[in-house]
Amino acid sequence: MEKPKFKTVQEVIASGEGLPERYLHTPTTESQPLDAPVPEMDIPAIDLILLLSPSEYGRQELSKLHSALSTWGVVQVMNHGMTEAFLENIYELTKQFFALPTEEKQKYAREIGSIQGYGNDMILSDDQVLDWIDRLYLTTYPEDQRKLHFWSEIPAGFRETLHEYTMKQQVVIEQFFKGMARSLELDENCFLDMYGENAMMDTRFNLYPPCPRPDKVIGVKPHADGSAFTLLLPDKDVEGLQFLKDGKWYKAPIVPDTILINVGDQIEIMSNGIYKSPVHRVVTNREKERISVATFCVPGADQEIQPVDALVTETRPRLYKTVKKYVEFYFEYYQQGRRPIEAALI
Numbered sequence: 001m002e003k004p005k006f007k008t009v010q011e012v013i014a015s016g017e018g019l020p021e022r023y024l025h026t027p028t029t030e031s032q033p034l035d036a037p038v039p040e041m042d043i044p045a046i047d048l049i050l051l052l053s054p055s056e057y058g059r060q061e062l063s064k065l066h067s068a069l070s071t072w073g074v075v076q077v078m079n080h081g082m083t084e085a086f087l088e089n090i091y092e093l094t095k096q097f098f099a100l101p102t103e104e105k106q107k108y109a110r111e112i113g114s115i116q117g118y119g120n121d122m123i124l125s126d127d128q129v130l131d132w133i134d135r136l137y138l139t140t141y142p143e144d145q146r147k148l149h150f151w152s153e154i155p156a157g158f159r160e161t162l163h164e165y166t167m168k169q170q171v172v173i174e175q176f177f178k179g180m181a182r183s184l185e186l187d188e189n190c191f192l193d194m195y196g197e198n199a200m201m202d203t204r205f206n207l208y209p210p211c212p213r214p215d216k217v218i219g220v221k222p223h224a225d226g227s228a229f230t231l232l233l234p235d236k237d238v239e240g241l242q243f244l245k246d247g248k249w250y251k252a253p254i255v256p257d258t259i260l261i262n263v264g265d266q267i268e269i270m271s272n273g274i275y276k277s278p279v280h281r282v283v284t285n286r287e288k289e290r291i292s293v294a295t296f297c298v299p300g301a302d303q304e305i306q307p308v309d310a311l312v313t314e315t316r317p318r319l320y321k322t323v324k325k326y327v328e329f330y331f332e333y334y335q336q337g338r339r340p341i342e343a344a345l346i
């Protein structure tokens with residue numbers, strides 16, 4: 001199978017060729033320096049277990065969740081069943097993978113036209129400004145969809161830990177779906193039923209190497225996720241993730257031992273627009289490398305995704321069409337620089 005001919009960011013740096021033009025955003029694409037300071041967003045840490053409790057504290061937690069998801073579309077989640085040591089190990093393994101020699105990582109390189117594997121930003125058009133990011137992208141669930149030849153055997157324990165992380169995340173995903181439904185006074189399973197039993201999980205390990213021009217180079221361009229929602233382990237020390245609200249950028253706070261969850265386009269559709277799929281981006285850092293691990297929760301390919309009946313009312317008419325295989329047309333729109341969710345609007 002043919003391998004992509006483009007260099008990863010790590011290879012660009014190692015080649016000593018300087019910063020290629022293809023990474024530079026000019027003033028026409030960005031109005032102010034990308035590294036301009038921005039305020040911190042004010043999002044709550046939500047206790048996942050409390051979301052499912054019938055107590056008064058449970059109700060308060062649901063109302064916190066409702067408020068955060070209908071304004072920011074983002075929360076930090078605690079009491080998620082993973083120990084500090086377990087999360088630490090994931091960060092460590094991610095760092096170790098990207099620190100492997102190029103030849104070693106190239107064994108897992110993605111093939112042209114395919115998303116899974118190790119590589120750089122996907123190049124979809126000739127005039128695309130490239131993102132300053134290297135990644136290892138793996139489908140982790142269902143197990144029969146795994147392409148194990150992309151699952152690095154070093155560092156030792158990488159495969160086993162990713163499997164364990166996948167299983168632990170599944171519990172979080174189910175609880176979070178139920179919590180969201182309860183927070184909208186819906187039947188606990190209504191989102192889960194639409195998500196389907198054949199739902200998929202894709203995990204993306206991200207490396208943002210130090211960048212000589214953080215004012216002009218971006219780590220990930222502004223986008224909203226095409227998932228139902230996304231579980232993210234952001235770097236524990238290095239900031240970079242920012243969310244857009246009312247036309248302004250805000251940085252995500254770093255809260256140790258929490259998982260950040262952001263709503264994706266498909267929950268925005270299911271909730272008839274009550275829960276927002278936020279536009280976000282990652283900026284680069286001159287001195288420090290940054291890592292993150294994102295898991296996209298994607299409804300089964302045969303599932304019809306549409307606003308839940310109970311959320312369509314006279315005062316809140318139905319906003320979105322029924323969509324299927326949303327992720328496929330997501331990429332078509334993304335490529336054209338448009339927000340894919342616009343295609344789902346009625």
Ligand SMILES: O=C(O)CCC(=O)C(=O)O
Binds near residue numbers: 206232235293294
């Ligand atoms: O690296 C991050 O913090 C976020 C990455 C992201 O937005 C994505 O992978 O969709």
Ligand SMILES: [Fe+2]
Binds near residue numbers: 224280
């Ligand atoms: Fe994202």
